[in-house]
Amino acid sequence: MMKILYFGLKKKTLLIFSVTAICALTGAGSGFAQVSSTPGSESSALLEKHEVLKPQLAQNSYRRPLFFESTESANTVSSSVYAVLDSPFPTVSMTFKKPDRWCEVLILHLNTKYCQASADADKSGKLAVNIGKKTAQALADTFSLEFSHRVTVATPNYLAVQLHADKGPLKTTDYQLQLLAVPLPEGKTFINLRYSYGYGLAGRLAMQTYLSTLGRGKVGFTKSSSGETSGYVGGMRGAVERNTMRYYLAIEAYLASLKQPPAEQVNSRLQYWFDATEEYALQLHELDQPSYLSMKKAEYQRQQGVPVTVQ
Template sequence: MLVALLVAGHTHAQDAEALKARHAALAEQLSETPFKRPLHLESRQTADALQGDIYAVIEQPFALVSMALQGSTHWCDILILHLNVKNCRASAGPGGEVLRLHIGRKFEQALADAYLFEFTYRVVTATPEFLQVLLEARDGPLGTRSYRIALEAVALDNRRSFLHLSYSYAYGVAARMATQSYLATLGRNKVGFSIVGRTASGQPVYIEGMRGVIERNTMRYYLAIEAYLNALPEPPLTRQEKRLQLWYDAVEHYPAQLHEREREQYLTMKRKEIQRQQADAASE
């Protein structure tokens, strides 16, 4: 199944004060969160686009967050944590830095069998207390388009930062039909995070369908960013393994939405993919 990346037509904070205002407006949702971490998730679907947004407080100083989330190679280290990302290669292009991203299935797969995306990468804003990073791809498979990942971060105090990850894409008839076919078969039991009702016993009923898809993947990418940041204190030689372990632990907090593979299946697959990615980079 195609993992759609990124955002179409979203309004971003633009500066530190606007993002801090958003943090203040979400104070109740962040403190009374069902996510076992101070995190708020939103999603929306229009006739031809999907979008997911995550706002979260992370226990990391902004200086560290800003340094870590700048640089296209850092983003390859983040994105490869996702189950469906098979390879990421950063390079310089005529218009700036480019990430060549192969996205495929949730098991071991040859790159020739995965979809290739080319994302432009740029740092829109970087000040002592505000960061905005943007990744965009014009086209994808099955007529999808306008892929975009936007990350904003702001300093809250000397030990905490507030992050906003926005993820969306636009689609047409072919992609809609392919996704609906997946949701009717392999994905028929998949749900997202938004609660749309309650059962007679009071249990939550979660969003399904295409909004469920965008919510799951927005969360997977956010957790990859979180794992990357939280693994930074590790020695360089063990940092990558720590990221993998942290990402898997995090997704398993939400088994109804995110459980796909057993721990050793995930770790074995990702170790091989990272070795392939490193070999690819070394051969340049």
């Protein structure tokens, strides 16, 4: 969900994780805007967006049908991915209407250490998520975050699901992750994954400290127009783009694993996620394959209630 940022302060580890855009969609424009008020208009707007983006989806540097947008303001940072999934809409809809399926997706990210889902009587849900560093870590040393899970629209032709947390570390606020989806011909689905968070002065200063130390030189996916030597945006926009891609690839990996026998699905999605992120090694490489697979298998077992000893 996020790239978790670390630095020491009075012997305690402070964590910030980048969260990406929840700005809403209208019509065929490429910017973020307000979502329409009815399911029919919302699905039409997303399909119109697909039509507008067809050239970029067909030919781009990502080597998959995907398009990025991101923004940074004085107190928010956000990113949005539009992509075509090679999975039918009923499968996508059935998967992401369920809070526990989100946990299966989120745990693929390097910094997600644990996720437990629960459902309320009103059919809303919650996700208790622990985030930490990119190596093995005891849960007591991680940061706990609670997301609400709401299916805001679910029809045979449109899905809108929102995860939201009011507060995060270092006075960060309004964490949001939203998935919009519509069916396409030939058993495919067009989605918009949006991810964002707000921050105050403390959050901005902490992020800037990370970006000038451990995060120095790391970049995102959007081509830069302000002279970065890498040719890509850096800073907070770069961080939020990296994590948006990590979560999009986790969605891809989970859906692809459903084609495997149940006993092979977890290993399949872990391998898929690692291989997919290595396609963008400049932005996303952090661990070698054995280290990632070993850590994630242990964290997945812990998520299933199996005791895990952290070395």
